[in-house]
Amino acid sequence: MSALLEFDQVSQSYGDTRVVDAMSFQLADGEIGCLLGSSGCGKTTVLRCIAGFEPVESGEVRLAGEVLSRAGYARAAHERRIGMVFQDYALFPHLSVSANVGFGLRKLARAERERRVAELLELVGLATYGDAYPHELSGGQQQRVSLARALAPRPRLILLDEPFSNLDVDLRERLSREVRDILKREGMTAILVTHDQHEAFAMADKVGVMQGGRLLQWATPYALYHQPATRFVADFIGQGVFVPATIMAPNCVKLEIGEFCGLTPNGFTVGEMVDVLLRPDDVQHDDASPLTARVESKVFRGSAFHYTLTLPSGQRVLAEVPSHHNHAIGEPIGIRLEMDHLIAFHRGA
Numbered sequence: 001m002s003a004l005l006e007f008d009q010v011s012q013s014y015g016d017t018r019v020v021d022a023m024s025f026q027l028a029d030g031e032i033g034c035l036l037g038s039s040g041c042g043k044t045t046v047l048r049c050i051a052g053f054e055p056v057e058s059g060e061v062r063l064a065g066e067v068l069s070r071a072g073y074a075r076a077a078h079e080r081r082i083g084m085v086f087q088d089y090a091l092f093p094h095l096s097v098s099a100n101v102g103f104g105l106r107k108l109a110r111a112e113r114e115r116r117v118a119e120l121l122e123l124v125g126l127a128t129y130g131d132a133y134p135h136e137l138s139g140g141q142q143q144r145v146s147l148a149r150a151l152a153p154r155p156r157l158i159l160l161d162e163p164f165s166n167l168d169v170d171l172r173e174r175l176s177r178e179v180r181d182i183l184k185r186e187g188m189t190a191i192l193v194t195h196d197q198h199e200a201f202a203m204a205d206k207v208g209v210m211q212g213g214r215l216l217q218w219a220t221p222y223a224l225y226h227q228p229a230t231r232f233v234a235d236f237i238g239q240g241v242f243v244p245a246t247i248m249a250p251n252c253v254k255l256e257i258g259e260f261c262g263l264t265p266n267g268f269t270v271g272e273m274v275d276v277l278l279r280p281d282d283v284q285h286d287d288a289s290p291l292t293a294r295v296e297s298k299v300f301r302g303s304a305f306h307y308t309l310t311l312p313s314g315q316r317v318l319a320e321v322p323s324h325h326n327h328a329i330g331e332p333i334g335i336r337l338e339m340d341h342l343i344a345f346h347r348g349a
């Protein structure tokens with residue numbers, strides 16, 4: 001797949017503060033990307049550079065091979081054919097849903113415009129709402145209108161800036177899956193910005209974890225979870241604890257709870273102390289296992305219990321256990337490790 005969007009070594013500062021620092025990533029045609037990071041890490045600034053609302057200090061933004069921005073040059077935002085969806089929906093309150101969706105289609109002949117508006121309302125599940133006004137719709141419906149409006153002129157790329165953060169948690173997850181389906185059905189390339197990992201994982205083919213204006217890793221959600229490149233990414237994505245271990249062979253480690261092989265040889269020296277990442281799904285409950293840990297606390301999540309367990313040494317680990325295994329606080333339970341990917345980091349790295 002060839003890259004549609006290339007964000008190539010881009011830096012941007014506000015005054016003396018660099019907020020985007022030599023960042024690079026690419027998005028293929030039809031792919032959905034997500035920039036994930038905590039508040040102030042520079043996500044929105046990246047979107048603004050792509051949209052053309054912000055100049056770039058160095059590097060290049062290219063779309064389909066065409067330079068949109070570089071130092072001293074920026075193609076006007078309205079000429080980029082990039083659609084935007086905002087956190088606050090930004091619908092025109094005095095226009096009906098149909099008029100909002102058709103807003104970017106004023107140059108089309110009326111019949112063609114009406115056909116495209118109807119097609120989009122159908123696509124976002126609001127076929128019967130054309131005559132309604134934004135204030136008559138729920139937040140989730142307004143956001144779908146906003147998506148339909150952005151898609152209407154067939155942009156080359158859609159940017160979504162925290163599109164679900166005004167919605168409650170349940171709706172957020174449902175709508176992020178719906179929006180993904182809609183974008184995929186339209187074959188649309190898109191970038192989402194969020195600080196919510198569930199949203200990122202539900203929506204995106206590729207996720208980039210940002211910290212302080214830098215992109216730490218750009219990968220599939222699965223790879224970010226199972227093969228985090230840095231300790232920060234390991235910590236930021238999902239849950240888990242770092243457990244001390246010793247390198248026994250180039251690909252084997254010894255933990256308090258046994259020896260495990262399958263480590264990617266990664267410049268470790270035999271005998272070196274490392275930290276191994278244990279995710280809750282790496283620690284399986286097994287009554288038949290001779291290895292036990294004590295239940296320190298538990299959280300009921302419906303389909304599973306999220307246990308915090310204490311090993312004999314006092315080391316804590318987390319375990320995700322099907323919820324019919326309801327154990328009491330203080331009770332010892334059998335555990336065994338089941339790790340597909342062994343992730344270790346140098347001490348202090």
Ligand SMILES: Nc1ncnc2c1ncn2[C@@H]1O[C@H](COP(=O)(O)OP(=O)(O)OP(=O)(O)O)[C@@H](O)[C@H]1O
Nearest residue numbers: 014015019037038039040041042043044045046195
């Ligand atoms: N116009 C501006 N002038 C000066 N500083 C700015 C401006 N816009 C953003 N900043 C600063 O740049 C940094 C990055 O901001 P940005 O909005 O890109 O972050 P973000 O990751 O999107 O954060 P959030 O999730 O809170 O929106 C922040 O420290 C912010 O305070």
